Structures are given as C-alpha cells and as structure tokens.
Amino acid sequence: MFRRAPKSARWFARAQEVLPGGVDSPVRAFNAVGETPRFIARAKGATMTDVDGRTYIDYVMSWGPLLHGHAPRKLIKAVAAAAKHGTSFGASTALEVLLAERVRALMPSMEMVRFVSSGTEATMSALRVARAATKREKVIKFAGCYHGHADPFLVEAGSGATTLGVPTSPGVPDGAAATTLSAPYNDLETVERVFAAHPDEVAAVIIEPIAGNMGVVPPRPAFLEGLRTLCTRENTLLIFDEVISGFRVTSGGAQELYGVRPDLTCLGKIIGGGLPVGAYGGRADLMCLVAPAGPVYQAGTLSGNPLAMTAGLWALGELSPQLYTRLERLGARLADGLLDAAARARVSMYVNRVGSILTPFFTDTAVIDYASACRADTGTYARFFQGMLAKGIYPPPSQFEAWFLSTAHDESLVDRTIKVAQGVLKRVGAKG
Ligand code: KE4
Numbered sequence: 001m002f003r004r005a006p007k008s009a010r011w012f013a014r015a016q017e018v019l020p021g022g023v024d025s026p027v028r029a030f031n032a033v034g035e036t037p038r039f040i041a042r043a044k045g046a047t048m049t050d051v052d053g054r055t056y057i058d059y060v061m062s063w064g065p066l067l068h069g070h071a072p073r074k075l076i077k078a079v080a081a082a083a084k085h086g087t088s089f090g091a092s093t094a095l096e097v098l099l100a101e102r103v104r105a106l107m108p109s110m111e112m113v114r115f116v117s118s119g120t121e122a123t124m125s126a127l128r129v130a131r132a133a134t135k136r137e138k139v140i141k142f143a144g145c146y147h148g149h150a151d152p153f154l155v156e157a158g159s160g161a162t163t164l165g166v167p168t169s170p171g172v173p174d175g176a177a178a179t180t181l182s183a184p185y186n187d188l189e190t191v192e193r194v195f196a197a198h199p200d201e202v203a204a205v206i207i208e209p210i211a212g213n214m215g216v217v218p219p220r221p222a223f224l225e226g227l228r229t230l231c232t233r234e235n236t237l238l239i240f241d242e243v244i245s246g247f248r249v250t251s252g253g254a255q256e257l258y259g260v261r262p263d264l265t266c267l268g269k270i271i272g273g274g275l276p277v278g279a280y281g282g283r284a285d286l287m288c289l290v291a292p293a294g295p296v297y298q299a300g301t302l303s304g305n306p307l308a309m310t311a312g313l314w315a316l317g318e319l320s321p322q323l324y325t326r327l328e329r330l331g332a333r334l335a336d337g338l339l340d341a342a343a344r345a346r347v348s349m350y351v352n353r354v355g356s357i358l359t360p361f362f363t364d365t366a367v368i369d370y371a372s373a374c375r376a377d378t379g380t381y382a383r384f385f386q387g388m389l390a391k392g393i394y395p396p397p398s399q400f401e402a403w404f405l406s407t408a409h410d411e412s413l414v415d416r417t418i419k420v421a422q423g424v425l426k427r428v429g430a431k432g
Pocket of ligand 1: 025026027028063118120121123146148208241243244269278401
C-alpha cells in the first residue's frame with residue numbers, strides 16, 4: 001500500500017518555502033484530490049518511481065508529450081548525442097528546418113511554422129497574428145477549453161455568452177478580458193449569436209478540436225465543420241489549439257481526423273517528445289506577417305532549441321498507422337474496463353474517449369460541454385484517485401483532465417489498472 005509518502009511529504013514541505021504552492025504548475029499540487037504530491041525520482045516506459053521508491057503505472061505521462069512513453073532508449077541516445085555538440089546556439093540550425101518540414105508534411109494546413117517553447121507561447125502568438133491579419137480585436141473561445149495562461153485566455157463568459165468576458169485570474173486586465181467572448185463547447189447556435197452581436201469584430205475563434213482540459217470532450221458531429229463555415233463567412237480566422245490532440249489521435253491531429261482545415265494551428269507536448277517545444281503555424285499568407293518576414297513581433301531565446309528539435313524529430317519520426325491502431329485498442333480496453341468496474345460497483349460513470357486520451361467522469365449524464373462536465377462528482381473522483389494511487393496507479397490528480405496512454409502501455413498494465421479500479425470503486429461505491 002502506498003498510502004504514505006514520507007519523503008515526498010518532506011520535499012513538498014521544503015518546496016513550499018521556495019516555490020509558490022510548492023510546485024511549478026498548479027495541477028501538480030494535488031489540491032483537487034487531497035493527497036501529497038509525489039516527487040518523482042525517475043521514470044521509464046509507462047511507469048514512474050517516486051522518491052520513496054514506489055513505482056506507479058502513469059496515466060498523466062507529463063500531460064501528453066510522452067506518446068512513446070518515458071525515456072525511450074533511442075530518444076535518450078539522440079538527445080545525448082546532440083548535447084555533445086552544444087545545448088543552445090541562439091542561431092539557426094538544420095534541425096528546426098527538418099522538424100518544420102516534418103510538421104508540414106503531417107499537417108498540410110501548416111504551410112509555415114514558427115517554433116516556440118510552450119503551448120502558451122504558441123496560442124498567444126497565433127492570436128496576435130490573427131488580430132494583425134484581420135485588424136480586429138475580439139476572440140471567441142469555449143468554456144472549459146484551456147489555451148495556456150496568456151491574458152486573453154484566462155477569461156470566462158460574462159453574464160451571457162454574447163457579453164464580454166470577465167477575468168478568471170487577478171492580474172488579467174479588464175481590457176484583455178473585454179476582447180474575449182466565450183461560448184459553450186459543441187454549441188454552434190451560440191457562436192452564431194455571438195457573431196451577430198459583434199459583427200466584423202471577431203479576429204479569431206480558438207478551440208481545442210478535441211477538448212482535453214475539462215476532461216476529454218469530443219466535438220459533436222458537424223460542430224467543427226460548422227465553425228469552419230461560420231469563420232469563413234465572417235472573415236474570422238479559425239485557430240485549432242492542437243497542443244493535446246496534435247499527433248495524439250492521428251499523425252495529422254484532429255484536423256485530419258475530422259477533415260476540417262483551420263487557418264492557424266497551435267502545437268505543443270508531443271512535438272517536443274518531452275522537451276520544451278511549442279509551435280504555431282498555418283496559411284503562408286498569415287505566417288508571413290511574423291517578424292522578421294513581417295511586422296508581427298514574436299521571439300524566443302530557446303525557440304528551435306537543438307536538443308528539443310532532436311527530440312521532436314525522433315518523436316514524430318516514430319509515428320505510424322500501426323501506432324494509432326494499437327493506441328486505439330488500448331484506449332478502448334481501458335475505457336471499457338473502467339465502465340465495467342463502475343457498473344459492478346454501482347458507481348455512476350460516463351467515459352469520454354478519443355483514441356488514447358480519455359476521462360472517466362463520475363456522473364450519470366453525458367458530458368458534452370463544461371456545464372455537464374461540472375456536474376461530475378469531484379469528491380468521488382478524489383476518493384477514486386486516492387485509492388488508485390495507494391495501489392500503484394497514477395491517474396491525473398483532477399476530474400477535469402485527460403488520461404494519456406502511450407506505446408509503452410500494454411494490455412497487462414491496462415488489465416492491472418482495471419483490476420485495481422474494480423477494488424477501489426467497490427469501496428468508493430460502498431461509501432456512497
Ligand atoms: P503549456 O504552456 O503548458 O505548454 O501549454 C498550454 C496549453 C495550451 N493548449 C492546450 C490544449 C493545453 O492542454 C495546454 C496545457 N495543458 C495542461 C494540461 N491540462 C498542462 C499541464 C499544466 O498546466 O501543468
């Protein structure tokens with residue numbers, strides 16, 4: 001039993017003296033699940049080992065980048081070899097050209113690409129390009145979608161979807177929120193109404209084409225196509241935030257899976273193979289606005305970093321149809337197993353899944369948007385999480401996150417996860 005984690009607890013106490021909340025990213029603090037965050041010592045394949053020497057089957061996988069599992073031998077070899085030639089030059093390398101060409105080959109809508117160092121940089125820069133190109137300021141986002149922590153995106157709907165947004169964080173100026181409009185996910189009618197209320201003012205619609213940040217919520221049929229039609233009609237740019245879905249569900253991302261071509265795409269996570277890489281790109285006529293080709297300023301000391309480019313080249317080089325077939329099978333096995341375990345324990349559960357990302361919601365109704373996701377029982381999720389962690393399974397420490405599988409997971413690890421879930425859910429169900 002992994003109930004106690006004495007060394008993690010000591011490190012967490014020490015961390016809180018010097019890192020806000022003891023972490024470098026809020027979700028890692030385990031606040032939503034009432035547990036001591038585990039300090040990780042090492043990881044390999046589908047497992048992580050904490051500083052107390054406990055090993056867990058990992059379903060966070062660094063929040064998505066590790067499609068090929070932790071520390072694949074060939075990736076480590078490639079990055080180590082690259083490091084011998086230097087870690088950063090602040091100058092161009094062939095590596096960034098090669099990776100940009102590979103991204104374009106996989107996602108043809110990305111006629112030109114700019115590398116940055118995080119998903120946040122990618123989305124904030126894509127919005128700046130959209131605003132420059134359209135000479136408009138407003139942006140429509142969707143409740144429950146997360147696009148990183150830049151000011152325009154830390155905004156929720158005002159009193160009504162057609163009213164201007166309100167900041168969700170102190171420090172976000174009202175002015176930044178005032179240009180952000182928010183609509184419910186999967187709700188095309190409301191997007192129509194927002195456009196009607198703000199004619200010729202919307203620079204971009206930005207969306208996670210498969211939502212992952214309210215838990216996994218897939219687009220309903222015709223929703224993405226409808227957004228494409230509306231944006232074209234309104235001369236508004238459609239931005240797909242594929243930081244999670246890019247290379248996750250197919251090698252061409254959600255835009256390939258659903259056959260909808262955005263004007264701009266934002267990438268992160270998998271594109272860096274676990275090292276810090278983000279990217280934005282799209283139509284050449286738009287990307288030619290980016291400095292120094294054009295007047296839209298954006299820059300970054302470590303953009304196109306040779307180690308990160310090496311990791312990204314390896315990660316994207318390993319993509320194949322067989323990989324996605326295998327991940328689809330594993331994802332279905334895990335989702336079905338969790339649902340079966342919940343049914344046996346008489347615990348309400350609704351699972352959304354697309355390929356190798358999924359979320360078990362503790363609710364008895366379909367989860368199609370943020371409002372329905374928020375009806376999930378987060379207390380039950382917390383108890384479920386605690387029980388799974390105690391038995392060596394490491395799910396996301398929040399009901400509103402995606403579970404990630406990798407090629408390092410296999411049937412036996414998934415079956416072990418399901419067996420543990422059966423016991424945990426029986427206890428959760430018994431407590432009511
Ligand atoms: P980063 O700045 O964290 O690299 O990317 C921001 C971002 C942008 N777009 C989407 C769709 C994202 O999911 C993210 C970041 N995802 C979270 C997980 N929900 C990262 C984990 C964290 O914040 O620690």
